[in-house]
Amino acid sequence: MDDQVFRVGIIGVGRMGADHAERLSRRIANARLVLVSDPDSARAEAVAGRYHGVRTASDALALIADDEVDGVVIASPGSVHEGQLLACIEHGKPTLCEKPLTMDSESALRVMRAEHAKGRSVVQVGFMRRFDPEYERMKELLGSGRFGRTLMLHNTHRNKDMPPSFRSEMIVRDSLVHEIDVARFLFGEEIEEITVLSPRPSSFAPEGVVDPQVSFFRMTGGGVVTNEVFVRNQVGYEVRCEAVGETGSVIAGRPATGLYTTSSGVAGAWGGTIPQDFRARFERAYDLELQAWVDASRAGSVVGPGAWDGYAATAVAEAGIESLASGQPVRVALVSPETLS
């Protein structure tokens, strides 16, 4: 499709879907938004109405089947991803699916098996940190051998606030899943064991919700990853990753040096300000992610994290939810890729 514009349909136009609609319409080259669908029809109409020539589809399956749609962005809740992914695979349409791929490893396996059976990869998973210039550079530096072997990662992931419906398991499945992918990406290895601890909860956490959470991953090569995820810190969106090698370390997510303060009610400072949410911090990463998806799809290929990465991350999150309940380390059991066929 060298000369043709890539025509995109978006399923689910809440926060992420509307954000993707905006970037597709204003900042992404060689692509055009043509169709949106959302069970909240007023929301779908409102998003479609912002851009010239965008229609609404009656539902997700109609959008996927539409002849005018070359590729699909899935930005609906994770609980409905599986059926939508299976339909995209059936129609052979390139798909950028927001994380998590699906809700558990069994459903993720069904998606992977369906893609495998079709004999063609079409799924990219929305782990946008892989496209963030800092994380990309970090990966390059670690790979260059300049710091010797990578021994540890220390991740921090904080949000200002979340609705009360964001329960303890979602902190693992929807938030920690980004650190799960970062660890797999930076080490280039799988996670073989996860432990999720429950420190004293913040008084801002709803009754029964474990927030913050501290977790550990053991990588297949023996490296260790520590994670703090705190989704109601009352301050803002802070995402940092420090990789420690044998002869040096590298940090992503630290904009400037200087005195570092955070406090609720006032903008935190470290020589710069703390973004209020993920869209501000990772705006460039989302742009690069979507452009890479469009470019690869037009060329008939898939880049970045694929269905295997989505499956592996889901399996680790599933083990993490088990560990959250018991406080004990849980081994991660991944199928061997040969069993897919």
Ligand SMILES: NC(=O)c1ccc[n+]([C@@H]2O[C@H](COP(=O)([O-])OP(=O)(O)OC[C@H]3O[C@@H](n4cnc5c(N)ncnc54)[C@H](O)[C@@H]3O)[C@@H](O)[C@H]2O)c1
């Ligand atoms: N990559 C990231 O950094 C990031 C950040 C936030 C959310 N997400 C992911 O994006 C997805 C959407 O999250 P959100 O924050 O935009 O949620 P949201 O609740 O703001 O939006 C979801 C939208 O999907 C619609 N919807 C519900 N069921 C649907 C269905 N069956 N078909 C089509 N649409 C349906 C809802 O009406 C809503 O408009 C989730 O998978 C979430 O985990 C990713």
